[in-house]
Amino acid sequence: MNPVTVVGIGADGWAGLGEPARAAVSSADVVVGSTRQTDLVAGHHEARVVPLPVPLREGLRPLLDSLGRPGDEVHVVVLASGDPMHHGIGRTLAEVLGRERVTVIGAPSSLSLACARLGWGLEDVDVVSAVGRPLERLALVAHPGRRILVLSRDALTPQAVATLLTEHGLGDSLVWVLSDLGGPDERVVEGVAGSWHAVPGSPLNIVAVQCLSSYDSLAGLVPGLADELYETDGQLTKQHVRAATLAALRPAPGELLWDVGGGSGSIGIEWMRAHPTCRAITVEPRSDRIKRIRRNADHLGVPGLQVVEGLAPGALAGLPRPDAVFVGGGLTAEGLVPAVLDALRPGGRLVANTVTLDSESLLLSMFRRYGGSLTRLEVSHADAVGGFTSWNPARPVTQWSVIRPEELPA
Template identity: 45%
Template sequence: MTPWLHIVGIGEDGLSGLTPAARAVVDAAEVIVGGDRHHSLTPDNTAERIAWPSPFNALIDQLVALRSRRVVILVTGDPLWFSVGARIGRAIPPAEIVYYPQVSAFQLAAARMGWSMADLETLTVHGRPVAQMIAFIQPDARLLILTTGAETPGQIAEFLLARGYGASRMTVLAAMGGPDEQRFDGTAEGWNHIVPAFNTLAVECIAAPGAALMPRVPGLADDLFRSDGTMTKRELRAVTLAKLMPMRGALLWDIGCGSGSVAIEWMRAARYARAIGIEPRADRRAMAADNAQALGAPGLQLIEGEAPDALADLPAPDAVFIGGGLSPAAFAAAWGALRPLGRLVINAVTLDSERQLLDLYKAQGGELVRISVDRASPLGGLTGMKPQMPVTQWSLIKR
């Protein structure tokens, strides 16, 4: 089929910045779709104009209805880099679409800052929870962030300051590549600029001696989580996540999630990883929600209930962790829902649960291990090693 939909990236320099091929499709368009800013960059074109619909999902139906016409969608920068191009490409066959990339806001910002694109993280909080950037706050990290409005840099400054990164350098860049380009420089602890709503934020993270260390490798310090004491502790959590194997975009069911420590570390460990926590107690769901917000995993979904009943209508997972509420029915439901190559990990601390794991190991195979951790503690005037309660762990890959 001949492509009828053209998605064109455009910058602040408007039509003059387009390649000849992109300029030609814009000039020949019968319909142009875009935001007010995009339409203002092409004022002399006589094509029919359509604004972004609300809700945005209605756009696909509108576009399909225009299939017999020459349609151009104008977007900012690269249509396939945190933009609408990917969303449209999932709904309309690729053979019907031609993309025309423009220099992205990330590339322009990196050029303004003199930063190598290979040595930084590119993030968007545009239309998404701003707190998700917390997972990327680390010493000496460089971040380029597409913001969600004029207030976003101030919110991010507060996140940095609260975690001991108040000296971090922040730069807001707006209208890059156009005659009205603006730049605002400052630090997180002194940020007081009033900036345009449409902007890109550059952050160079600078840690104070007492700053929180929160790597995305699993095994965050226990005291970073609110808990009633029933959480999966640091060393065991690191081993558990290694067996669950977080991967980009993968979904975890955390059954009996408690304070949410395993689910949160799963989401932090891989870009766009998702997690659903199933927990019957409201107080623990509240703690999990607070922990998710504070540690950069605001997308954690929390569900009231117990396995197996609470699992019935959930999307199929790539991994399942059962940290509480183990039963034959819970295992059967989780194992049946798990996708091929999915990973299942169950931790047990009681003899009753251990007996179930032994039966499962004999019937299903997998790997059965006992994990013991000793921690130093005062012993009179000296120091001794105090053993923690040992945990038996069974893990299995669905092949």
């Protein structure tokens, strides 16, 4: 396969390209890119123009294989918007072809240009992409005082951003829509999220947000979100127990959690909120709760939470191997604990909670067999008793936590 040169290009087109980029395009035998990108360099090369494949990742190798006969040297240039290595095709090509076959000539990203216009430091900005990704992820980083840049999917994204911010109590936030950055049609429109009414403009835009709110957010960064943030039918691991449970599960970047007996989805949701690369699969048998879990996940900024309908341990078959497992329901199901321990990678964590004596006796036997730690969590809240105040205890929770050894006991 021929090597590929990836050339980043901005809205200013040929005028904004440096000499190495111009030389690569001018000498190309084939130029690959979207219609908008290839139109920007039209007249500056004699290459054959080829559109990007759909679907992109699956179609790249077959496309590049077809561009020349075996033994021929074909100079292929792939055009990318701005910085090819930031949400761009440069990374995809390096993964598909191998980095040694890809040369990247970058250009300023739309993020850099937006920060230059607003006087923001790029290192202090949170970035959310709505291109091929759910916009609900914005809720994960939208906190009072934060600055956010949203890579728009189309001309309707700015209104969707303003609506989401308002629904999350951030209607006071300042919003800028920066369109066609670096080009002759560059435009900036500004307003307030709660009263946003700008007419949709160019689909090539980025949305900048200065998050403002007149009250404190209930959605903090650490596990143990306020119970009021969850839609629930009562099957919810309560705030203080949830915080202790997530501490025992110890989420780390890139790790996968199985949340068995999802209820309202709180454990899987807060596992994923711990880091953008954390993944979770929630197993829940009831369809009404599955819908509720998905609504909670969207609202709290982790729409990527995967929900599997079914009863464990049968519903666990075929799922990718987890780094941690939480069992919050169905603990007494035949063979559940041995099944999840067997599925866990060595060094993985299993945490199980219960409030019933039946399940507590099971946890005691598992503790004796596999080790780990057995903890009782008791929480009381102050409540009125006539004209006085007293403690109102919640049901105590027994928690078993264990790290899977290399070899499980027989």
